[in-house]
Amino acid sequence: MKKRTLAMMMAALMLSTALTGCKGKYAASSQDTAAASAEAGTDAASDTAKTGTPKDTLVCAIVEDMTSMDPQETNRATNWAVQRQMYNHLVHENPDGSVDPELATEWEWLDDLTLRMKLRDDVYFHNGVQFTAKDVLFMIQKAKTTSISASTYEAFDADNTKIVDDFTIDIKLFHPYAAIRRI
Structure with missing residues (x-):
């Protein structure tokens, strides 16, 4: 009996607390509401x-x-x-581990430490300059010298990574690196 009474009292207290927030101090008149709407509209217009x-x-x-x-x-x-x-990334790794092309159209392992990537030829930066293999090499070289990303790129051998042509790059690694698909 005590548990039931206590439960009923708690339910009544919770209900009264919830209903307390349902009504403000006073009901706004239609004039107050119209003035507030007009003021908000003016502020929004000036912000825009x-x-x-x-x-x-x-x-x-x-x-x-x-x-x-x-x-x-x-x-x-x-x-x-x-x-x-x-x-964009060179490739996109899906949650299931499969890989889709993004900036790279094709990729193949030439040996255990060399990944050849063929790049799209229809990608341009915001300033109109075309994306090429030189940009990928620059990104790898820069990443190896940046404190935040250096550990991610420690497996990359930037000095021996070679540009084959404008849209093909051979990325060399010091050792096998499974996360290479995330660059």
């Missing part, structure tokens, strides 16, 4: 005028500010979430 028209503005909610737009300068999840929307 300052930052651009809605078609030119992308608003994203993220947990914290980005620290860098350079994917090799940071390993923070917030940066990665935004950068993944902006930059």
Whole structure:
């Protein structure tokens, strides 16, 4: 009997607490509501005028500010979430482990330590410059010298990685490296 009474009292207390938040101090008059709406509309219009028209503005909610737009300068999840929307990888590894082409169209192992990648010829940077094997080599060389990404790229032999032609690169490794598909 005591348990049932206690349960009923707790339920009544929880219900009264929940209902307390259902009504404000006073009911707003239609004039108050109209004035607030007009003021909010004016503020929104002035904000739009300052930052651009809605078609030119992308608003994203993220947990914290980005620290860098350079994917090799940071390993923070917030940066990665935004950068993944902006930059492509050579290949995309799916959750099931299968690999799809992204910037590389084909890849083959020439030997245990050499991966040949053929690149797309229809990719251009935002400034109009075409993406080539030189850009992949630059990325590997830069990654090896950056404190954040150096450990990820420690298996890469940048000095012996060779550009075969504008859209083909032979990536050399010091030792087998399973995560190479994630570059």
